[in-house]
Structures are given as C-alpha cells and as structure tokens.
Amino acid sequence: MIEEGEDNMERRRVVITGLGTVNPTGNTAAESWAAVKEGQCGIRAITRYDTSNMKVKLAGEIQGLDTGALLGKRESKKMDRFTQLALIAADECMRDAALDREAEEPGRCGVIFSSGIGGFETVGEAHRRGSERGYDAVSPFVIPMIISNMAAGHMAIRYGFQGMCSCVVTACAGGTNAVGDAFRHIRDGYAEVMLCGGAEAAIVPLAMGGFTAMKALCEGTDPRRASIPFDAERSGFVMGEGAGALLLEELDHAQKRGAQIYAEVIGYGANCDAYHITAPAPNGAGGAVCMAQALSDAGIAPETVDYINAHGTSTPLNDAGETAAIRTVFGAHADKLMVSSTKSMTGHLLGAAGAVEAIFTALALKEGFVPATMGYQVPDPACDLDIVPNQGRQADIRTALSNSLGFGGHNAAIVLKKWEG
Numbered sequence: 001m002i003e004e005g006e007d008n009m010e011r012r013r014v015v016i017t018g019l020g021t022v023n024p025t026g027n028t029a030a031e032s033w034a035a036v037k038e039g040q041c042g043i044r045a046i047t048r049y050d051t052s053n054m055k056v057k058l059a060g061e062i063q064g065l066d067t068g069a070l071l072g073k074r075e076s077k078k079m080d081r082f083t084q085l086a087l088i089a090a091d092e093c094m095r096d097a098a099l100d101r102e103a104e105e106p107g108r109c110g111v112i113f114s115s116g117i118g119g120f121e122t123v124g125e126a127h128r129r130g131s132e133r134g135y136d137a138v139s140p141f142v143i144p145m146i147i148s149n150m151a152a153g154h155m156a157i158r159y160g161f162q163g164m165c166s167c168v169v170t171a172c173a174g175g176t177n178a179v180g181d182a183f184r185h186i187r188d189g190y191a192e193v194m195l196c197g198g199a200e201a202a203i204v205p206l207a208m209g210g211f212t213a214m215k216a217l218c219e220g221t222d223p224r225r226a227s228i229p230f231d232a233e234r235s236g237f238v239m240g241e242g243a244g245a246l247l248l249e250e251l252d253h254a255q256k257r258g259a260q261i262y263a264e265v266i267g268y269g270a271n272c273d274a275y276h277i278t279a280p281a282p283n284g285a286g287g288a289v290c291m292a293q294a295l296s297d298a299g300i301a302p303e304t305v306d307y308i309n310a311h312g313t314s315t316p317l318n319d320a321g322e323t324a325a326i327r328t329v330f331g332a333h334a335d336k337l338m339v340s341s342t343k344s345m346t347g348h349l350l351g352a353a354g355a356v357e358a359i360f361t362a363l364a365l366k367e368g369f370v371p372a373t374m375g376y377q378v379p380d381p382a383c384d385l386d387i388v389p390n391q392g393r394q395a396d397i398r399t400a401l402s403n404s405l406g407f408g409g410h411n412a413a414i415v416l417k418k419w420e421g
Helices: 029-037 067-071 081-097 120-133 142-146 150-159 171-187 205-213 251-256 282-298 316-335 350-367
Strands: 014-022 109-114 193-200 242-250 263-272 307-309 338-340 399-406 410-418
Touching: 014 029, 014 081, 014 171, 014 251, 014 350, 029 350, 067 081, 081 120, 081 150, 081 193, 081 242, 109 150, 109 171, 109 350, 120 142, 120 205, 142 150, 150 193, 171 193, 171 242, 171 263, 171 350, 171 399, 171 410, 193 350, 242 251, 242 350, 263 282, 263 350, 282 316, 282 399, 282 410, 307 350, 316 399, 350 399, 350 410
Parallel strands: 109 193, 307 338, 307 399
Antiparallel strands: 014 242, 014 263, 193 242, 263 410, 399 410
16 A cells, blocks of 8 residues: 555646536536435436336436537537537536636647447437338438547537547446546646546437346336435336536646636546456455555555445445445445445436546535435345435545446546645
8 A cells, every 4th residue: 555645746636627417416516416415316207218118117317408408409419418418517517617728738638538338319219210211311420429439529629629538438437437547647747637527328218128138227116215225125226317527637737727626636446357247246356456446546545535425326236245345445444434325316327427426526525515325224234334324414524435336347436535725
C-alpha cells in the first residue's frame, strides 16, 4: 500500500468542475440530487412499449423530458435515444462548469464517454423496417445512430474538443471506467480538460426480453419492492435509462479560471475477474482487488474511507459478493463504513450507472449527506453492512469510493475526496 502522499507528489491533481444528468430521479443534477436526498424512487410501470405479453412490467423511465425541444427536432431525429440523453446531460455539465472554450487549447480537451449497449432502440426499429421493406431501405443514419461511440463523437464535435475521444464499453462498469480513464488522462499530463461519463437507453422490448431470458431482471409489480439492494428478498435488477456527465480538470487549470470544484478524484482501480461471462467471481474476489487497487492508487489506507456508493444491483449474487469484497478489503473497518446503493431509486443504468453514481458521490461529499438504500425491509446475513436503510444521513464524510461491476467480469472503482480548498 502506498502511504498517503508518497510517490504521488509529482502527480497532477484532478478535480470535478461540472455535473449534468438526466435519469429516473430527475432531469438535472440538482433535481436528481434533491430527489435522492428525499429518498424518492424513480421506478414505475413501463410506458415506452406495451408490456402485456412480457414478464417485466417495471423500469426506471425518465419523466417529462422533451429531447426535441432541448436538442432541436431535426437533429434529435438523427440520434438514438442514448445519444440524445448523453448530449442533454453534457450540455448541462458544460453550462455548469462555465468553461470558456475559446480560451482553451482544443487538443488538450477530450471526451471519454461510455455506453454498454449503444443504439438498441434504433437496432429494433431498423430491423422492423428492413424486414418489411428490404434492408437497403433503412435510414442512412442507422449506423451512426447505433454505434456506441457516437455520443462521445457528438460531444467532441459539439464542443470542439480535439484531444482523445473514446467510448468505454465494459457493460455496467463503463461509466466508472470512463471517469477513471479521464482522471488518469489528465493526471498523467495528456490533457487539462476531459468530459466523461456514460449514457444508456435500453428500455426497449428486445433488450428487456434478453435480460429477462437470462433471469437478470426483477419480475415483481410493486415499485417499492423491485430494486431492493442487499434485501434478502431481492430477485433481480430493475432496468433504468439515463446519462451522467462530469467535467474533470487539472487542479491548477481549474483554479486559474476560478472554477467551482465539487470534489477531487484521487484514485482509480480497474481489473477483470476472468471468471464468467455474467456471474461475479466467488466472494467478490475481483471486486476486492479492484477496490484495493483504487485505494493504493489514491495513496490512502482503507480506514480513511467513510462511504461507499455500492454497485448494489439487487441481484442475489452481486450484493452478497460485493459485501464479501468490502469485508475483504476493509476488514474491521467495514463495520464503520456507510454503504448504500442509489440503484434503489434509479434502477440500473448499465453503462451510465457509474457516471450518475459518481455525481451522487461527489454531491454527497460536498454536502455531507449520505443517500439511503431505499425499499429495504428484510435483512440478509450475507449483506451485513450498514447500508443506510430507507433514510439518508447528514454525515461529515471526507473520502468516498464508488464501485461498478460489469458482465464479462469487468470491475472499476474510483475514490473521491471532499474539496476543502
């Protein structure tokens, strides 16, 4: 373990200066955070398609969002929903950061933005049209609407960022990988500014049917007992949709322009279980190594962590395995940690999850408030942590960790620190 301050004195420091999100709890960062603090659940009956012949009836849908009004009807028609959501979140983030793009060197500004599935809605519609009229009749925009990197590409074009532009595709770990990779890119001297995060829009019949067939989704009908991380009666995750965008900057760069600072990113871990295509390694072994990597990268001892925003999907294997991983890494300190899953309110946003949860974690540090794990009723001995059940807490937290674990065995963890000037 690297001692605090050792070997990283020359590393450039990286801070978060802008936030933007649209998700089932709200259509801006402020609206979402207010809802999360109040414990409001964004899970409802699915309205985006007819569920009468499908087992899953609930999802975390975004409410009251007019994408055409925000992006322009003509342009939005050329984008899949995941890209629309990504750009709406990114626009809010850029406004929030108040970055003067004309004063920036374009080649020192970049984008790393994730999507686990990409344009799944477009895939389904294109297949329907192609099967009816012939595949040569599909829209010329089908390919640029489908490919997962297109949200990142649109952002680079929109903001004139000519540095590295990439899309992380690591399933449910993607959003956290995007933030972590952007952090390293700045810390290691390749950029001053990085726009990062993730977007997903997979509440469509084909995706929902696929996840249902593999027994991953909750098939219950009570929104209050659907996404219930760490509860003994959890039965699968609830699909959500949304996007989260964060602007990361090198500290001196941010301070020179007088930017607001939400939190500092101080560590990142990323690895793979190399075990199974969907199931986590036994006892969360890979996740434990990943968290330990993030702490080592930050140069801090486990005992300095106050809060973990858990991956906490509400699936039997994940929640028990993540609990075991936390106990492996933190030992006796695990009993003093606050560990909550905001997926209890948003559902699981797949490639956007880690980005939205990074936003919530940064705001938790800034405001000294730990969000709750909502819907918790039945304790599970395999999930014996302080999961902040049903009621958020005012708490003076200074260091927090956010976990993401994805199909394919992908693990990612970032460490954030309260900004105190």
